[in-house]
Amino acid sequence: MKKRIIAGLLCLSLMLPLFACGKDSGTNSSQKETGKQSSVKTDSSQGNDNKSGISIASFPDQPKSALESAINAAKLDYAVEIIEYPQNEYENKIKMAFGTDAATDIVLIDGPNVASYATTGVLEPLNSYWPEDDFNDLVESSKSTATYQDKIWCAPLNEANTLLFYNKDVFDELGIVAPTKLEDTWTFDELLEVCEKVTIPGERYAIMPQMFSLANLNEGMTFTQMLWIWMAGGEVLNEDATKADGYFNSEKSKAGIKYYADLFSKGYATTEDVINAYETGKVVMWLNGPWVVGNLARDFPDFNWGATPMPKGERSASGAGSWNLSIAAESSNKEKAWEVIHAITGKEGAAIWCKETGNIPARKSVLDNDKTYSEYPYDIVNEQLQNTAIARPVTPAYPQISEALAKCFAAVAYGEDVDKAVEEATEKMEKALSEVK
Amino acid sequence: MRGKVNRNEQIFGLVFIVPALVIIGIFYVWPAIRLFLLSFTNYNVMSKFGNWVGFKNYASMFSDKEYTNSLLVTIKMALIIVPVQTVLALLFAVAVNREGRIFKFFRTGFFIPSITSFVAVAILWKQLLNPSFGLVNSLLKSLGLPTSQFLSSIPDAFYSVIFVCIWKSWGYFMVIFISGLQDISQDIRDATKIDGANSLEELLFITIPMLKRTILLVVVVTTMDAIKLFVPAYTMTAGGPIGTTTTTVYYLWRKAFRLQEIGSASAMSMILFMLIAIIVIIQFRIGSGDNNE
Numbered sequence: 001m002k003k004r005i006i007a008g009l010l011c012l013s014l015m016l017p018l019f020a021c022g023k024d025s026g027t028n029s030s031q032k033e034t035g036k037q038s039s040v041k042t043d044s045s046q047g048n049d050n051k052s053g054i055s056i057a058s059f060p061d062q063p064k065s066a067l068e069s070a071i072n073a074a075k076l077d078y079a080v081e082i083i084e085y086p087q088n089e090y091e092n093k094i095k096m097a098f099g100t101d102a103a104t105d106i107v108l109i110d111g112p113n114v115a116s117y118a119t120t121g122v123l124e125p126l127n128s129y130w131p132e133d134d135f136n137d138l139v140e141s142s143k144s145t146a147t148y149q150d151k152i153w154c155a156p157l158n159e160a161n162t163l164l165f166y167n168k169d170v171f172d173e174l175g176i177v178a179p180t181k182l183e184d185t186w187t188f189d190e191l192l193e194v195c196e197k198v199t200i201p202g203e204r205y206a207i208m209p210q211m212f213s214l215a216n217l218n219e220g221m222t223f224t225q226m227l228w229i230w231m232a233g234g235e236v237l238n239e240d241a242t243k244a245d246g247y248f249n250s251e252k253s254k255a256g257i258k259y260y261a262d263l264f265s266k267g268y269a270t271t272e273d274v275i276n277a278y279e280t281g282k283v284v285m286w287l288n289g290p291w292v293v294g295n296l297a298r299d300f301p302d303f304n305w306g307a308t309p310m311p312k313g314e315r316s317a318s319g320a321g322s323w324n325l326s327i328a329a330e331s332s333n334k335e336k337a338w339e340v341i342h343a344i345t346g347k348e349g350a351a352i353w354c355k356e357t358g359n360i361p362a363r364k365s366v367l368d369n370d371k372t373y374s375e376y377p378y379d380i381v382n383e384q385l386q387n388t389a390i391a392r393p394v395t396p397a398y399p400q401i402s403e404a405l406a407k408c409f410a411a412v413a414y415g416e417d418v419d420k421a422v423e424e425a426t427e428k429m430e431k432a433l434s435e436v437k
Numbered sequence: 438m439r440g441k442v443n444r445n446e447q448i449f450g451l452v453f454i455v456p457a458l459v460i461i462g463i464f465y466v467w468p469a470i471r472l473f474l475l476s477f478t479n480y481n482v483m484s485k486f487g488n489w490v491g492f493k494n495y496a497s498m499f500s501d502k503e504y505t506n507s508l509l510v511t512i513k514m515a516l517i518i519v520p521v522q523t524v525l526a527l528l529f530a531v532a533v534n535r536e537g538r539i540f541k542f543f544r545t546g547f548f549i550p551s552i553t554s555f556v557a558v559a560i561l562w563k564q565l566l567n568p569s570f571g572l573v574n575s576l577l578k579s580l581g582l583p584t585s586q587f588l589s590s591i592p593d594a595f596y597s598v599i600f601v602c603i604w605k606s607w608g609y610f611m612v613i614f615i616s617g618l619q620d621i622s623q624d625i626r627d628a629t630k631i632d633g634a635n636s637l638e639e640l641l642f643i644t645i646p647m648l649k650r651t652i653l654l655v656v657v658v659t660t661m662d663a664i665k666l667f668v669p670a671y672t673m674t675a676g677g678p679i680g681t682t683t684t685t686v687y688y689l690w691r692k693a694f695r696l697q698e699i700g701s702a703s704a705m706s707m708i709l710f711m712l713i714a715i716i717v718i719i720q721f722r723i724g725s726g727d728n729n730e
Contacts, residue, residue, distance in 0.1 A: 092694045099482035116697075120484035215589050217675045271678065273589040274569050282569075399696050407503075411679045414591065424502065435479075 053079030054333055054340045055104035057097070059090040062108060062157070062323060066356035067344060073352055074343030078336060088218075098122040098328070105331040106340060109154055110219055111145040111321030112392040112402065118153045119396040119436070124327040125151040129338040137347070141320035141389045142362035148394050154324035155345040158359035161381045161389055162224060162319040164311065165278065165286045168304040170198055178308035180376065182383050185309040185316065188231070188259060195268040198284040206268040207285040208277055209260055214410050215273040222402040223319050223392070224287050225260065225409040230390050232256025233314025236405065237429070241395035242437065244429035248405075249422050252314060257422060259313065261412035271413055279303055289319065290381050294358030307377035309384060320389035322359070360385065400432030476703035487700065494704035504705060506680050507688040508712075510595075514684065515663035517599050523655055526607045527648070530614030531640060544615070551609035559672035562601045563588065566673075588674050591681050598669045598682045606662065610655045617651030618644065653724035657717050664713050685709050 058067065064082050071080050083104060085093040091113075097103045098120075109117055117123050130152060135143070142156045166178055174197055179185050186194065195206035209228065211220035229236060234253025237244050247253065263269040270283075278286040279300045286292070287310075296303050310318045325345060327337045343349050347365055354361045360373070360381055367373050373382055393401065408425035412418050476494055480487030498504055533543045550558060565572050566587035574584040587597045621644065629639050645652070667686040670676050676683035676691075685705065693702035 095483055095694065095697065099485055117483070120481055122483050213589070215675060215677055217677065271589055272568060272586050275567065403691075403696065407679070410677065414679050416679065 053081060054106060054336050055081045055083055056106040056108070056325075056340070057090075057094050057104040058082050058084050058108050059087040060084055061087050063357055066353050069356055070344045070349035070352045071340065073348055074339075074346075076339060076343060080340055098330075101330060103328040103330055105328060105333050105337040106325055107328055108157075108323050109326050110323055111156070112219070112394070112398045114145065114153050114324065114326070115148045115394045116396040116398055117326070118148050118151070122329050123153050124329045124331065124334055125153060126155065126327070126338070126341075127152050129335075130155070134346070137363045137365050139362055139364060139367075139385055139389075141385065141391045144391045144394070145321045146324065154326040155341050156322060156324045156362040157345060158322050158350070158354055158357070159362040159385060159389075160223075160289050160319060160322035161360060161385050162227060162287060162289055162310055163292075163307040163377060163380060163384075164309070165288060165292055166306050166308060167278070167281060167284045168306040170281070170284050171306065174198060178306055180308065180380065182309050182316065182380070182387060186311045188311055188313045191311045192266075192268075194285075195263065195266070199268055201267055204281070205270045205277070205283045207263060207287070208283045209263050209269055209287050210409070211288050213273040213277070214271050214413055217403070217406055217410075219402060221406045221409070223289075223321075226392065226405060227287070227310065227317050227319055228260040228409075229253045229256040230317035231311065231313040231315065232259060236401065237393045237395070237433075241393040242433055244401070244426050244433060248429060249426040254418055254422055256313065257409065257412055258418050260409060261415075261418055264413045265415065269413070276300075290360055290378065291358055293377065307380060309380050310388065316384075316388040317390050318384040318388045320385065320391045322362075395433065396436040397429070397432035401429050404428040404432070472703050472706055475699055476701075476707050478700045480699040480703075481697055482694075482699060483697070490700065494701040495708075498701065498704055498708065501701075503680060503683070503688060504685070507683045507685040510680070510683055511664055511666065511685045514595075514599055514602075514666060515660060518602055518663040519656060519659045521599075522603045522607045522610065522659055523652065525603065526610035526655065527614050527645075527652070529607070530611045530618060531644060533611075534615050534618045544612070547608040548612055549608065550605050551607075551612075553605070555605060555668040556672055558605045559601060559669050562597075562604075563673045566597055589678055591678055594674050594678055595681050598666075598673060601669055601673070602663070602666065606659070610659065613655055614648065614651060617648045621647050649724065653720065657720050660716055660720065661713055664709065664716070 056067070058064065064084065067082055090108075091110075094103065094107050098117075103122070109123075114123075126146075135146075135152065138146070138156065139159055142159055146152050146154050146156060164178075170176075171178060176194060176197065191207075198204070199206045210224040212218070226236060229248075229252075232252055232255045234250050234256050235247040236253070238247050264271065270277075274280075274282050277283040279296070292305075293307075296305055310316060325341045327334055327341065331337050344353060345362075347363060350361050350363050351366045351370065353359070354366060355370075360378065361367050361370075367382060372378060392398070395401065404425040408421045411421040475487070477489060477491060478487035479490050479494075529543075529547060533540045533547070566574075568574055568584065568586050568589070571587075573587065577584050585593050588594050625643060625647075626639065629643050634642070665686055666684045667690065670682050670684045670687035671690070674682040676687050686709070689702040689705045689709075692698045692705065
């Protein structure tokens with residue numbers, strides 16, 4: 001009998017770990033546990049009680065050291081903890097954190113996804129914290145990214161833009177001179193002529209017309225592929241971002257997508273997944289953002305590069321919108337969280353952040369105060385930001401819109417019929433839009 | 438008195454199975470019920486709110502071309518992986534099921550990939566199959582053979598994923614076959630030899646019939662694994678190029694967590710669950726039918 005009781009008790013004790021899984025009320029146990037390994041406290045926070053401090057969810061591509069520099073400069077008297085997640089899993093992690101009441105006080109949010117987060121009620125509007133005159137220091141594209149349904153939801157870390165980078169050695173060798181002013185930019189036809197000149201069939205491709213190779217499916221792809229529609233004079237959605245039919249499948253939009261597809265069918269671009277295709281000379285031109293300048297200086301210092309404004313179809317267009325800081329609605333330290341956001345994205349913080357990361361400031365005052373931004377190639381970026389930058393559509397259905405668009409571009413690059421691919425994508429976009437109406 | 442003892446035994450029996458019941462209940466049964474309920478809602482993870490939408494998720498699912506394509510990709514993969522992997526595992530099991538150091542070496546060697554994490558295997562093969570610096574293309578080049586864009590061309594990506602899945606798992610099933618082979622009595626083998634059967638005849642008429650239950654187990658497990666494929670699509674190809682390697686589980690993972698469409702992803706999982714259940718029931722019917730013969 002005794003043996004049985006002991007055996008029974010042992011059996012029940014096997015269940016003990018289950019009770020340990022219970023929710024730890026009051027603290028964000030699981031979140032903090034996973035994040036701690038990569039978390040730091042800023043210099044200004046040493047010796048403070050972290051419980052009354054502020055936590056930020058981030059990922060390694062946003063340099064932690066630059067965030068720390070901006071926070072330290074503000075001399076805050078409490079701890080700021082930066083919790084990093086792997087980049088590819090970042091969005092999933094913060095969504096799950098919101099879903100389990102374990103969000104950090106401040107979260108990094110990609111511009112076009114702001115509306116989708118805002119509608120679920122997980123973000124705190126910033127209107128009551130942010131003085132209007134200071135908000136008006138932002139460039140127009142950043143203002144429109146931060147605003148959804150007349151409320152401000154986030155503060156931009158920086159702006160983004162796009163350039164057509166080229167291999168200067170190849171251009172010099174072939175006697176090609178790339179324009180450096182917006183008014184001289186290549187037309188679509190001129191770009192095709194350049195592509196024809198620099199292509200060596202089977203050996204060297206003219207252009208990578210999107211940020212990564214087609215083996216990728218992420219926002220960077222959409223960010224750059226969408227431009228071909230805009231440059232051709234088309235639109236992705238209507239102005240209210242409620243309709244794709246008649247916009248994404250308009251003749252002008254299709255012309256842009258067709259132009260993109262032709263780059264592949266004519267052998268100027270490739271579907272191959274080549275690592276460092278641009279830096280190793282396999283591809284001569286690359287449509288990407290100004291951060292490429294910093295990356296090349298660090299990883300390929302001997303590479304002879306140049307940059308030219310975005311080509312022009314029916315009109316000029318360049319990318320806009322980057323990552324932003326938002327306050328979680330569930331945060332119990334919203335005032336402090338705003339102080340930290342202001343420390344990073346205010347006039348001084350933004351100058352430090354952009355200087356250290358090589359990004360383009362979202363604030364007019366910072367752009368005007370630093371000479372670097374009026375020098376090549378930032379002068380082109382600056383000019384484009386003021387004149388041709390277009391923010392991605394703001395709608396809660398953006399994740400679906402983005403995925404449908406990137407898949408449509410990938411399909412036409414692999415030779416699928418443009419009309420068919422566009423109709424399929426439009427259908428998906430319409431479905432997603434109808435569900436958020 | 439006797440009845441009392443039985444009752445006591447019953448209570449103790451219950452105590453013994455409670456931990457297992459609780460664990461199965463919390464980690465298997467409850468999530469399955471929850472999944473079933475979620476499939477009738479438009480639940481959003483972040484807002485923790487969802488409306489009851491009835492059968493809408495199920496109704497719209499089959500007009501979703503990407504979903505039907507992912508089902509097709511999954512079934513096509515399973516149709517190749519299951520027979521190839523099973524035959525390969527069986528043949529190698531017969532070949533290495535012998536005494537001797539060299540056979541021990543092969544048995545261990547073939548088994549090693551299956552104890553490695555699938556993510557690690559997928560990343561390893563992604564590097565090996567890399568078109569610019571991968572070992573496979575350099576080998577092909579040095580042999581004067583044409584190279585390939587293994588993971589970014591159609592249909593090479595599809596077959597590359599299948600190859601990696603088989604490479605990873607067949608060693609495990611080989612070991613299961615070996616244990617089945619060791620259950621076949623040596624007397625029977627000796628009798629077969631005395632009757633003058635050659636090795637092929639022994640394999641076809643003795644080994645395979647006597648391994649029927651093991652084969653059934655391997656086929657069922659391999660089928661379930663093949664239908665649930667996720668890691669290679671996630672790690673090696675991101676489902677591309679243009680959906681060539683988008684398996685159903687990868688597609689519904691994107692739906693659920695990237696696009697936050699938990700409801701329709703749950704409905705798709707239910708369909709996948711039913712698909713697996715139907716296939717496994719059919720396989721068991723076929724297997725047990727043979728046993729009755």
